[in-house]
Amino acid sequence: MIRCGVLTVSDRCSAGEAEDKSGPALIKLLEGQKKHQYTIEQAKVIPDEKSQIEAVLKHWSDDLHLDLVLTTGGTGFAPRDVTPEATKSVLDSEAPGIVIAMMTASLSITPMAMLSRAAAGVRGQTLIVNLPGSPKGASENAETALKAIPHAVALLKGDIKNVEKVHQKLHCGCSHEPEHVGDVTKVAHRPRKSPYPMISVDAALKIIYTEVESLQKAFKMPIHLALGCIAAEDAVSLCNIPPYAASVKDGYAVLSADGTGERKVVGDVLAGGNLQMKSIQPGECLRITTGAAVCGGADAVVQVEDTELLLSTPDGKEELKINIMDAPRQGQDIRPVGSDLAVGQVVVEKGNKIGPAQVGALASAGVKQIVTYERPKIAVLSTGDEIQDISSSSPGPFVIYDSNRPTLIALLTQQGFQVEDLGIALDDQDAIAETLKKGFASADVVISSGGVSMGEKDFLKHILITKFQAKIHFGRVNMKPGKPTTFATCDFKGQKKLVFALPGNPVSATVTCHLFALPALRAMSGFSSGYSREITVQLAETIVLDSRPEYCRAVLERAPVPTKTVPVAHLTGNQISSRLLSLQSGSVLIELPGGTKEKGTLQRGELVKALLIE
Numbered sequence: 159m160i161r162c163g164v165l166t167v168s169d170r171c172s173a174g175e176a177e178d179k180s181g182p183a184l185i186k187l188l189e190g191q192k193k194h195q196y197t198i199e200q201a202k203v204i205p206d207e208k209s210q211i212e213a214v215l216k217h218w219s220d221d222l223h224l225d226l227v228l229t230t231g232g233t234g235f236a237p238r239d240v241t242p243e244a245t246k247s248v249l250d251s252e253a254p255g256i257v258i259a260m261m262t263a264s265l266s267i268t269p270m271a272m273l274s275r276a277a278a279g280v281r282g283q284t285l286i287v288n289l290p291g292s293p294k295g296a297s298e299n300a301e302t303a304l305k306a307i308p309h310a311v312a313l314l315k316g317d318i319k320n321v322e323k324v325h326q327k328l329h330c331g332c333s334h335e336p337e338h339v340g341d342v343t344k345v346a347h348r349p350r351k352s353p354y355p356m357i358s359v360d361a362a363l364k365i366i367y368t369e370v371e372s373l374q375k376a377f378k379m380p381i382h383l384a385l386g387c388i389a390a391e392d393a394v395s396l397c398n399i400p401p402y403a404a405s406v407k408d409g410y411a412v413l414s415a416d417g418t419g420e421r422k423v424v425g426d427v428l429a430g431g432n433l434q435m436k437s438i439q440p441g442e443c444l445r446i447t448t449g450a451a452v453c454g455g456a457d458a459v460v461q462v463e464d465t466e467l468l469l470s471t472p473d474g475k476e477e478l479k480i481n482i483m484d485a486p487r488q489g490q491d492i493r494p495v496g497s498d499l500a501v502g503q504v505v506v507e508k509g510n511k512i513g514p515a516q517v518g519a520l521a522s523a524g525v526k527q528i529v530t531y532e533r534p535k536i537a538v539l540s541t542g543d544e545i546q547d548i549s550s551s552s553p554g555p556f557v558i559y560d561s562n563r564p565t566l567i568a569l570l571t572q573q574g575f576q577v578e579d580l581g582i583a584l585d586d587q588d589a590i591a592e593t594l595k596k597g598f599a600s601a602d603v604v605i606s607s608g609g610v611s612m613g614e615k616d617f618l619k620h621i622l623i624t625k626f627q628a629k630i631h632f633g634r635v636n637m638k639p640g641k642p643t644t645f646a647t648c649d650f651k652g653q654k655k656l657v658f659a660l661p662g663n664p665v666s667a668t669v670t671c672h673l674f675a676l677p678a679l680r681a682m683s684g685f686s687s688g689y690s691r692e693i694t695v696q697l698a699e700t701i702v703l704d705s706r707p708e709y710c711r712a713v714l715e716r717a718p719v720p721t722k723t724v725p726v727a728h729l730t731g732n733q734i735s736s737r738l739l740s741l742q743s744g745s746v747l748i749e750l751p752g753g754t755k756e757k758g759t760l761q762r763g764e765l766v767k768a769l770l771i772e
């Protein structure tokens with residue numbers, strides 16, 4: 159449905175001195191179109207006044223958002239002909255091709271056509287085309303323009319489905335055209351070459367990081383729930399620790415100037431007890447426990463081990479006199495106020511991860527809530543007619559148990575993310591779209607596996623584009639495994655959602671989750687680095703390189719005693735991307751470059767980079 163306005167520009171028609179025939183002729187032409195449906199939402203006759211023409215064009219495009227506006231009249235050489243000037247003044251961009259096409263067609267009918275000064279172009283999402291004033295000229299020109307108008311409108315509206323249809327018609331049979339999108343719903347018309355350029359892993363990561371930048375959300379949460387989160391602001395202490403000068407030892411609070419010798423025990427201070435102790439005099443001391451406030455003017459603590467009892471009450475319940483054996487230093491065994499942590503001092507710095515010790519430090523500092531980055535919510539689905547849940551009671555002969563969903567959910571959960579299980583969607587466009595929709599409704603990031611390569615049932619990209627108007631940022635990556643890895647973003651009810659449509663092969667799905675999804679999720683959660691750590695390893699065997707850079711699974715040789723030499727990496731057997739056993743416990747991903755004519759192998763003992771993924 160193309161929503162149109164027809165504007166007749168004529169002083170005489172507007173004044174009622176002549177009948178407008180061109181406007182109705184255009185309306186008839188539009189309404190008579192068979193292939194596309196045009197609805198006439200506006201029709202108006204106005205005088206040849208530049209300001210009035212401009213005002214109508216602006217109103218119809220900016221306020222009414224019409225798809226197409228055809229004007230008729232005011233395009234010639236008469237002094238009052240100002241339609242092209244008014245039109246050009248409101249256009250965001252001109253479309254000279256439309257003007258040339260109309261002119262070319264008209265010139266074959268009459269040389270007078272060369273006197274047209276018509277303009278055409280785009281304002282916002284509205285296509286505006288000037289046509290001549292005569293009913294015949296207007297209709298002939300409009301017929302020419304209408305050949306491309308539906309496609310132009312589809313492009314302006316971002317109507318990918320119709321754009322794809324036209325592209326497919328234009329390019330069917332010439333599979334090398336870069337814009338060849340094909341029609342994945344008809345196997346004979348599916349693209350025979352992927353339309354997605356193969357980009358490098360680094361380029362893919364760069365795109366991902368750019369897209370997630372705006373998605374970090376900071377919010378306040380109780381400290382006991384913040385474990386594993388990243389602080390989005392500095393958290394500062396609300397109190398001094400210790401809040402009072404505190405004894406480090408169980409012993410006696412003394413005046414250091416008294417030195418060694420006899421002391422009268424004039425009272426006691428226990429942790430949590432009364433601090434209103436009157437000052438001690440020379441030769442006096444107070445019994446004190448660890449953590450109790452050093453008060454009464456005492457300036458040192460002597461531990462009980464460095465004293466002797468000289469006199470007690472007969473029942474032994476009170477000490478009356480003790481002997482200090484070692485001369486105390488001023489401040490000995492006293493923690494001054496705020497010496498561990500002072501009011502206003504940073505307890506957890508922005509960007510730091512909150513672990514058990516940070517939870518404790520925040521509690522000690524009186525901080526009940528901390529501003530952290532929200533961890534994104536994730537939803538995971540598997541796709542495929544052959545895929546069944548492990549719980550299925552009667553697996554058929556051509557069934558594959560779903561391993562991707564359990565692997566991905568386990569991996570994400572292990573990393574502290576909240577994951578919703580969306581189950582398995584059949585290779586059916588509606589089923590997949592419904593499941594994705596459910597994921598978008600509850601999660602920030604949807605991770606799927608399967609259906610992203612070249613098969614007739616590989617619908618994921620198509621569904622994302624046609625049903626969710628998603629932007630596919632990349633659909634192929636130069637890597638093995640994981641070539642068809644797809645990353646898209648879309649708007650769902652006003653919120654940006656991320657989609658990692660990972661390849662179906664189990665190793666491919668796992669490796670690409672490590673390499674792309676986890677770094678994105680960590681960036682959203684405020685972590686400053688991606689998930690994997692890179693180390694250097696030496697190859698235990700000679701390896702023939704694939705043409706694609708490869709992430710081979712390997713385990714590191716356990717040295718009998720810790721050594722400083724580079725660890726030796728042993729491949730985990732057959733590296734085919736369907737074989738999950740190549741991902742053993744403690745695996746690393748060794749990064750092999752793509753092979754070239756000059757260098758087709760890496761020799762045993764050569765050093766390569768490897769990613770620690772556990």
Ligand SMILES: Nc1nc2c(c(=O)[nH]1)N[C@H]1C(S)=C(S)[C@@H](COP(=O)(O)OP(=O)(O)OC[C@H]3O[C@@H](n4cnc5c(N)ncnc54)[C@H](O)[C@@H]3O)O[C@H]1N2
Binds near residue numbers: 610661666
């Ligand atoms: N003509 C081409 N064919 C293929 C290409 C190519 O470039 N041109 N790429 C290959 C590569 S590389 C990969 S990786 C796979 C990716 O395929 P899809 O993402 O389309 O995945 P599916 O076709 O749905 O399944 C592939 C494979 O994986 C198994 N699978 C899928 N989901 C699960 C699951 N949840 N648990 C266990 N196993 C699963 C599925 O049964 C298939 O065997 O495409 C190549 N083809």
Ligand code: MOO
Binds near residue numbers: 639640661735
């Ligand atoms: O890229 Mo696929 O992941 O080689 O099997």
Ligand SMILES: [Mg+2]
Binds near residue numbers: 610611
């Ligand atoms: Mg496939």
